[in-house]
Amino acid sequence: MGIFDKLGQTFSSSKEMNIEDYMNATELENVDLLHEPADMYVRPASIASEDDVRAIQEEISKKNIILLDITELNKRPKTRDSVIASLKGFVEKINGDIAQIDQTRILITPAKVKIVKRRKA
Secondary structure, three states: OOHHHHHHHHHOOOOOOOHHHHHHOHHHOOOOOOOOOOOOOEEEEEOOOHHHHHHHHHHHHOOOEEEEEOOOHHHOHHHHHHHHHHHHHHHHHOOOEEEEOOOOEEEEEOOOOOOOOOOOO
16 A cells, blocks of 8 residues: 555545645645655645744744735734734844735745845836
8 A cells, every 4th residue: 555545545535635724734734745855835724813923933933934814914904013012023023024915815934034125127
């Protein structure tokens, strides 16, 4: 029995595998069957409160790039501003970078990774 057969059994008895379920499977979070481990990863994350800041900081400290969804924080502007200020201070301290992509997403990079914030004319 091959690895793909085992993966199929893990998710369902059906022959078709839902890619969304596969991508969200917690037991496969750190498994990459096709590639060697990378030096850094781009990790999507969402943040709903100030309690989530520490987890984001840990990922940045592991040299991962974070694509942060702030949809829930946008419902509470004061909390949003506080969380973003906290993340900005942390990122500046480690020589990383932070930039808002749109109303609901923020890009955060670890040390020595900078975001180009303007396009050349």
